[in-house]
Amino acid sequence: MAAVTHNADVFKAMETWAPKYLAYDWDNVGLQIGSFQKPVKNILISLDVLEATVNEAIENNVDLIIVHHPLFFKSIKQINMDTAKGRIIQKLIQHDISVYAAHTNFDAANGGMNDIMCHLLGIQNADVLDKNYTERLVKIAVFVPRTHADEVRDAMSRNGAGHIGDYSHCTFQSQGQGTFKPLEGSDPYIGNQGELEFVDEVKIETIIPAAKMTPVIDAMIDAHPYEEAAYDVYPVENSGEVYGVGRIGTLDEELALKTLCERVKKELNVQNIRVTGDLDRKVKTVAVLGGSGEKYINKAKHMGADVYITGDMTFHTAQDAREMGLSVIDPGHYAEKVMISYTKSFLDNYFAEDLNILVSQTNTDPFQFI
Structure with a gap:
């Protein structure tokens, strides 16, 4: 079934x-x-x-x-x-x-709304426009019998541990010898009650976003053969990935603003858009924020955008953008479809x-x- x-x-x-x-x-x-x-x-x-x-x-x-x-x-x-x-x-x-x-x-997720829009519009090397969340990282070290190291490492990695940039399963492993004595009431995977046991073990160390610590530890314990897994969790000073809404990046070549407008209409499948600025002006650096993004016009300009693509632009904010030399393309909120x-x-x-x-x-x- x-x-x-x-x-x-x-x-x-x-x-x-x-x-x-x-x-x-x-x-x-x-x-x-x-x-x-x-x-x-x-x-x-x-x-x-x-x-x-x-x-x-x-x-x-x-x-x-x-x-x-x-x-x-x-x-x-x-x-x-x-x-x-x-x-x-x-x-x-x-x-x-x-x-x-x-x-x-x-909106903020990797591969989410704003990355989808960048992909459709040909915006490359995109950075986050409004950075509002930085991952807190921790390091976990677990001691596991050498015979089960691969299984435990894979379980942790599949649940979010050891992801650095475009790489997964990033760990460091060192070999040593673990000792333990099973006491009365224990049910040891290896050894006998009352006898000191020596086991060839591997120490697996890896980095985890703190928000994913629970599923990683749960997966590690499920895959671990011991009745009681020995592991440590350490705070680290490393900064994790930065997230937020909106993206800013570059087109592969300069385009006339009018040409970019036509691309927006085609790729976002909208019949009408609103635009400010000289339609013949060449643009290359583009900010995009799906939905209502008018409050980020200053951030888009400060980060070097030639044009800002977002919905729900109001009259006076559009005027402000035009006065600061930032063109705006408004495909409407429904473009998020x-x-x-x-x-x-x-x-x-x-x-x-x-x-x-x-x-x-x-x-x-x-x-x-x-």
């Missing part, structure tokens, strides 16, 4: 890509409504949860909706079925449909053929252009 996949398994997968700790403190990410333990077979991916999205989920027997924009940003004080929000909640509960949101954590196909691909690869991943056909853009 095939193993049953639960919501918690899907959430765990999403959080290997977009860990919840990357979310801004004002955000509300993760499970919005539903249960961690619900079995899941059909998943719908959408940018938002509107009533039409829920109706689409019901029609397709969906168990879980994964969205970028949270269903709840603030706590609710009543559930009024006469309102759209109340009907959404009612239908989700009645049809046992869960909702999970990956928002600013997805590019996350849908990438999230489907990620989950298809992660779960192979175990789940049926559906792409929402509901247009959640409130605007139309005439």
